Amino acid sequence: MLSLGTAVTALTGLHLDNDALSNTIGNVVIDSRQATQGAVFVALAGEKDDGHQYVKQAFSGGAIAALVEHDIGSDFACLDLRDVGAIEQQLEHIVLPVCLRVSDTLKALQRFAQYWRNQLNVRVVGITGSVGKTTTKELASSVLSKRFKTLKSEGNLNNEIGLPLSLLALQERHEYAVLEMGFYTRGEIRFLCDLASPHVGVITNVYPVHVERAGSLNNIAAGKSELIEALPKAPEGTSILNADEPIVMAMREKASSRVFTYGLNSNADLWASDVHSMGLNGIRFKVHYGDDIMHVRVPLLGRHSVHTALRAASVGLVEGLTWQEILEGLQAQDGQAQLRLYAVPGPHGSMLLDDSYNASPESTIAALNLLDDLDAVKRIAVLGDMLELGPFEYQGHISVGTRARHVVDLLVTVGELGSLIAEGALNAGMTTNEIVQCRDSQHALNYLSNNIGSGDVVLIKGSRGLGLDSLVNDLEILA
Numbered sequence: 137m138l139s140l141g142t143a144v145t146a147l148t149g150l151h152l153d154n155d156a157l158s159n160t161i162g163n164v165v166i167d168s169r170q171a172t173q174g175a176v177f178v179a180l181a182g183e184k185d186d187g188h189q190y191v192k193q194a195f196s197g198g199a200i201a202a203l204v205e206h207d208i209g210s211d212f213a214c215l216d217l218r219d220v221g222a223i224e225q226q227l228e229h230i231v232l233p234v235c236l237r238v239s240d241t242l243k244a245l246q247r248f249a250q251y252w253r254n255q256l257n258v259r260v261v262g263i264t265g266s267v268g269k270t271t272t273k274e275l276a277s278s279v280l281s282k283r284f285k286t287l288k289s290e291g292n293l294n295n296e297i298g299l300p301l302s303l304l305a306l307q308e309r310h311e312y313a314v315l316e317m318g319f320y321t322r323g324e325i326r327f328l329c330d331l332a333s334p335h336v337g338v339i340t341n342v343y344p345v346h347v348e349r350a351g352s353l354n355n356i357a358a359g360k361s362e363l364i365e366a367l368p369k370a371p372e373g374t375s376i377l378n379a380d381e382p383i384v385m386a387m388r389e390k391a392s393s394r395v396f397t398y399g400l401n402s403n404a405d406l407w408a409s410d411v412h413s414m415g416l417n418g419i420r421f422k423v424h425y426g427d428d429i430m431h432v433r434v435p436l437l438g439r440h441s442v443h444t445a446l447r448a449a450s451v452g453l454v455e456g457l458t459w460q461e462i463l464e465g466l467q468a469q470d471g472q473a474q475l476r477l478y479a480v481p482g483p484h485g486s487m488l489l490d491d492s493y494n495a496s497p498e499s500t501i502a503a504l505n506l507l508d509d510l511d512a513v514k515r516i517a518v519l520g521d522m523l524e525l526g527p528f529e530y531q532g533h534i535s536v537g538t539r540a541r542h543v544v545d546l547l548v549t550v551g552e553l554g555s556l557i558a559e560g561a562l563n564a565g566m567t568t569n570e571i572v573q574c575r576d577s578q579h580a581l582n583y584l585s586n587n588i589g590s591g592d593v594v595l596i597k598g599s600r601g602l603g604l605d606s607l608v609n610d611l612e613i614l615a
Contacts, residue, residue, distance in 0.1 A: 137161075138252060138304065140201055143176065143236065146251035147217050147244055154227045156234070159200055164245075164304040166297065173198035178245050179205070180297070187241075195233040202233070203241045217244075242297065249300030250331045258287075258310050260332050261451055264317040264325055264363050265340025265378075266356065267499050268444055269294065271436075272340055275448035277314040279465030283457055284311040294318035299328050312455075320349045322359045329366035336454060337363040337393070338376040338447055342383045345496045347526035353383075361387045370394040374454045376447065379404035396454050398446040406450050408432075413439045413509040416479055423449065430459065434466045437477055438506035477503065483614040485590030487512075491597040492604035495522045497532035501539045503597050508543045513591030517544045518580060518607070520598025521553035529553065534560035541566040544595075546587075548572045550580050551602055577607040585614055 141157035144150060162174025168190035171177050177194035179187035179202055191202045195212065207214065214235040215226050238244040253260075261280075263272050270292055277288035287310045289302035294316040302315055317328045342357045350356045364387045367373035373393030378384040380399035388395045397404040400411070402424070411421040418435040421442050434445050445466055452462040477491040491503050500519060507515055517540050525532045533553055537560020540547050547570060549558045558571050574580040584607075588594055594611075598604045 137308070140176075140234075142252060142255075143201070143248055144215075144217065144223070146248045147236070147238060148220050148223060150220065150223060152224065152227065154230070156227070156230045156232055159232065161200070161304075162198075164248075164301060165194070165199075166245075166301070168194035168197065168199075171195075171197035171199040175199040177202040178241050179203060180241055180245075181205075191235065200232045200234070202235050203244050204235045204237055205239065205241050206237075208235055245300050246296065246331060249303040253303045253306065253332060256306055256308060256310070258306060259312050259336070259455070260334040261312065261314045261336040261338065262317050262329065262332060262334035262363050263314065263338040263340070263447075264319060264360050265338075265384075266343035266345040266360075267496060268340040268447075269316045269318070271441070271444045272338060272447045273314050273316045275436075275444055275466065276338070276451040277312075279448045279452040279457065279462050280312050280314065280455065282461040282465045285309050286312040286314060288314045289316050292316065292318070296324070296327065299331060303332060314451075317363060319356070319359045320346050322350070322355055322362070325359055325362040326366060329363060334363065334366065335368060335372060336374045336376065336451060337367050338451065339363065339378060339384045339387060340443070340447065341378055341381050341498070343496055343498050344525055344528035344532065346524045347528060349524065351526075353528075357383050357386070360384075361390050364388075364391050364393070367391070367393040376450045376454065378443065378447075379407070380443075394454070396450055398450045399443070406446055406453065408442050408446055411439050411442045413506065415506075415510045419445075421445075425453065428459065430463070432463065432466065438502055438509070440502040440505065477506075480608070480612055481615040482592075482594055482611050483585055483588060484592075486588045486592040486594055486615075488608060488611055489593065489595040490605075490608045491595065492600075492608050494600045495520070495597050497522060497525070497528075497535050500536045500597050503595055504536070504539050504543045507593060507595045510593050512593035513589070514545045514593075515543060516546045516548065516584075516588060516592055516594040518548040518550060518584070518594060518596045518598075518604070519554060519557050520549070520577075520602040520604050521551035523553075523599040523601050530556060533557050534563070537561035537566075538564040544570075546570055546572070548574060548580055548583065550574045550577060550598060550604065550607075554598075577602070577604055577610075581607055581610050584611060 138161045171194040177199045216237045280286045369392045375391045379397040398406045408421045420433040482488040533556030537557040541561040541564035
């Protein structure tokens with residue numbers, strides 16, 4: 137079991153026999169409010185807040201230890217892990233809760249997670265890509281859970297802090313871990329792979345998301361391919377690649393693992409045809425694998441979600457699950473596998489499609505395609521700025537406006553870059569009477585509260601930094 141002794145061994149290399157160190161760790165947290173009985177609190181210094189200020193609060197919540205970089209005060213015992221030679225002597229006087237002092241709490245968290253992961257006989261599936269990581273993680277874990285004890289990373293814990301927390305949630309009973317791996321700059325995914333040691337790598341796609349930080353689309357592709365490069369050689373390792381994306385398929389040249397492909401292309405190992413949307417009731421399609429052809433229906437929204445289903449099925453196939461298990465897994469997901477898009481009641485009998493969490497040109501066009509599949513008195517799209525697109529900023533917004541012109545009866549844009557969406561819609565033939573440009577979400581709220589009615593369906597989507605989630609909340613209150 138994960139214990140304080142495990143933490144000390146991971147961070148010092150010492151194997152010590154001490155009653156205090158035998159205490160089992162309940163969970164590892166970076167938010168003192170989440171500290172429960174047996175927790176270890178990691179005090180990280182952020183841009184606005186320093187976790188060291190909340191050690192006492194974490195101990196009050198039940199934490200038995202805190203990783204710290206400096207003294208907290210004389211109220212609590214402290215075990216200085218930087219002085220390996222003196223640790224045994226210090227232990228003679230230790231009582232819980234205790235501060236474990238290290239040089240760098242983030243590096244200590246990562247080292248602890250890597251050590252713990254390497255103690256366990258667990259098979260790891262890593263998932264990365266520009267769009268669809270979270271949905272794929274949820275559905276793939278649902279499939280694997282039909283046979284194996286499976287852990288998945290919660291929410292979007294996919295970076296140098298979140299992934300170690302996911303690894304430290306592993307228990308000896310787990311046989312699989314399905315982990316999302318995020319990316320901003322080259323080297324990040326390689327580092328995450330060093331911590332997690334994945335056996336299976338899934339690449340969803342490569343789009344110009346966060347290109348301002350990454351520098352170029354080529355850099356994004358190179359960063360994503362670090363997952364493929366980190367996998368074990370065949371037969372132990374498997375790369376699962378999107379056959380519909382040439383940039384992704386080019387990664388097979390970097391793979392020493394087995395390569396398994398999926399897509400809408402009959403040349404793929406696993407492919408789908410006859411994809412139909414049933415609106416809010418999901419999608420149906422035919423899936424082809426060798427000589428097998430099956431009719432599948434899954435509760436995912438939008439035709440683009442067929443790729444999510446294919447990725448999850450691919451994970452099941454390469455890990456030896458039967459089709460019965462895979463199909464049950466595709467059906468058994470509880471709604472968490474859906475993209476962060478939710479249908480909620482809106483004012484005056486309307487329906488809101490809340491997809492306000494984030495946005496890229498590809499995901500926004502996919503959401504517009506879903507809106508196009510729905511019956512509505514009036515289809516309305518409230519679309520905001522899509523951030524961090526770098527040199528793709530202009531064309532990305534124009535392309536969304538072009539698609540909106542063919543789907544919506546009313547286009548409401550929000551933010552400075554939203555004007556480019558309006559420009560794209562106008563260029564494609566939409567009239568000025570069908571477009572409303574708003575400076576912010578409050579302006580949009582004032583307009584929408586008086587201009588949507590019974591039977592209207594309103595899609596709300598934009599980058600997280602725009603705060604369109606507050607617009608959804610305000611419209612819900614009016615419902």
